[in-house]
Amino acid sequence: MTADTSASSSLTVRLLTAEEWDGWYGKLEIAFGGEQEQPEERALWQELTEIDRSLAVCEGDEIVGGAGAFSFRMSVPGGAVLPTAGVTMVGVLPTHRRRGALTALMRRQLDDVRARGEAIAVLTASEPAIYGRYGYGVGSWRMAVTAPRGRVAVPVPVEAEAPELRLRLADPAGAGPACEELYASLVPRRPGMLERRPGWERLPLLDAPGSRAGHSALQCVLAEERGSGRLLGYARYAVKDAWVNNNAAGSVRVRDVDAVSPQVYAALWSYLLGLDLTERVTAGNRPVDDPLLYLASDPRRLEPRLEDSLFVRLVDVDAALAQRGYATPVDVVLEVTDEFCPWNTGRRRLRSDGPGKGTSCERTDRPAELALDVRALGSAYLGGVTLAALGAAGRVAELREGALADASRAFASDLAPWLPHGF
Structure with a gap:
């Protein structure tokens, strides 16, 4: 038996069809303010959408909102990686809010998650207050951090018998498979990380020119073992050129930094904080216990900001x-x-x-x-x-x-x- 959470009698919830995806996604864009995504971004999300997990809420024949889910596997304490429903693309047109549509979508979706045998559902919330009433609690936080170049150093720790490193610039797409293999090895080490199923390896490489906000194309630096060429870490980033009174004032936007050891992690951050013609480095999504906080020569110069990240629902x-x-x-x-x-x-x-x-x-x-x-x-x-x-x-x-x-x-x-x- 489940709680009575039906929408108003004029609204119905059903599965989406593949042919309806474009219109359905367009309605979700309107629900989130109306700004259209770049074509490259939209195309990727269409490919990643699981149609058999995508719901449409309709008034008559018109789609007025929807919700979807991805079939993830997520790491949990102890190192297990468990089937997890990644709730996504949830929105209702502003003309149809306060009529029970979202509650009906959540009801149908959680019943489906349970039927599939997934014990956990997760989401990232545009408005956290909405999802508490459906049983989602904030389960992880993220840190955005900005560091001034030249004011913060990252000494590379000395490790006994550590391999000699070589840093090498590489094409992000060409280096993608090796980076994905390294990422996969790190997933069981930290709770909340997601295994990337086929197709998801394209997400960290997504670099639509219209979304760069004045930054360069995505760049990638690899940390390899000298001699063997074995990949030990990587960073993906973009640089924004700027000048003030004829002085370089560029910025670095860091997307990913992953490494197999403290030595390699420090070496990558030392590289990022030493890029010429820049004055600050910003990473928008790091763990709240990121080693950078303890590697930095002057942690007071860092500007960390705490934000909620993953909301967890035990189904x-x-x-x-x-x-x-x-x-x-x-x-x-x-x-x-x-x-x-x-x-x-x-x-x-x-x-x-x-x-x-x-x-x-x-x-x-x-x-x-x-x-x-x-x-x-x-x-x-x-x-x-x-x-x-x-x-x-x-x-x-x-x-x-x-x-x-x-x-x-x-x-x-x-x-x-x-x-x-x-x-």
């Missing part, structure tokens, strides 16, 4: 909790409430023997020790928002003394969760 609480790892042993009874997906409401016992050990999450009649809603549980799921912090905000109630601290330690992640790119 099957028992399966989701049983499939992630835990930092310490834990045995706790959770009382979970979920108004939108009531099949999750109830009491369950979560038990784990610790890292790499057996875990179970099963319904129980034992007394509850922690009480929380599914939104708070989604926030804590990837380990970037602690249960203790949620408790301090009144989002988790401790019913047994010590249960909150024990569970909070168990849910923690060594590395902060991070979504490397949008969808």
Whole structure:
């Protein structure tokens, strides 16, 4: 049984057809303000769209909104990479808001996610306040950071028996396959990262001229082991030329920096912060615990800004909790409430023997020790928002003394969760 969340009687929700995609996407562009994407961007999103997961809300024969989902696999604490629904392309025409259309879309979509056996749904929110009522909680944050060239140095740490590095400029597309292989090796290390299915390797290379905002074409520098040529790291970036009173004042916009070791990561940032004819370097999406914060010679010169990133929704609480790892042993009874997906409401016992050990999450009649809603549980799921912090905000109630601290330690992640790119 599910909650009654139907749209007004004049609106219906159905699957999209491939022939309708262009008009459907155009309606979504209007819902987001009316600015049309560049042709290259639009073409890629059309290729990546999963038609059998795309929904249209209609009034009669007219499409007035929609929602979609991607079939992702996402890393979770403990290193597992789990099937995850990536909710996307959600919008309703301004003429049809406040009529239950979005709620009907969310109802149909979450029922479909459950039927597919995906225990987790995630999204990035244009307006975070909207999605809390459907059980999504902010599960990861991102950091935008700006560093002044010449005022911040990044010393390269000395590593015993570290390979000698060579930095080499390369065509981003030509270097793409090797960079993708390196990226894939990093996914299990940090929660919240997405495996890139076929076709998604094109997203980090997307470089529509109309979206460059005065920057150069995308550039790519590779960090390779001297002699063998083995790829150890890469950075993708663009440079904007500028002059003030005949002095160079360009800027560097960093898109990606990935590396297999601290030495390589530092070498790439040292390169980016040393580019000639520039005065600042900006990266719009880095983890909140990015090593740059601790590598920088003068962290006060950095200008970090915190932003919400990935919102997490547990569609099957028992399966989701049983499939992630835990930092310490834990045995706790959770009382979970979920108004939108009531099949999750109830009491369950979560038990784990610790890292790499057996875990179970099963319904129980034992007394509850922690009480929380599914939104708070989604926030804590990837380990970037602690249960203790949620408790301090009144989002988790401790019913047994010590249960909150024990569970909070168990849910923690060594590395902060991070979504490397949008969808």
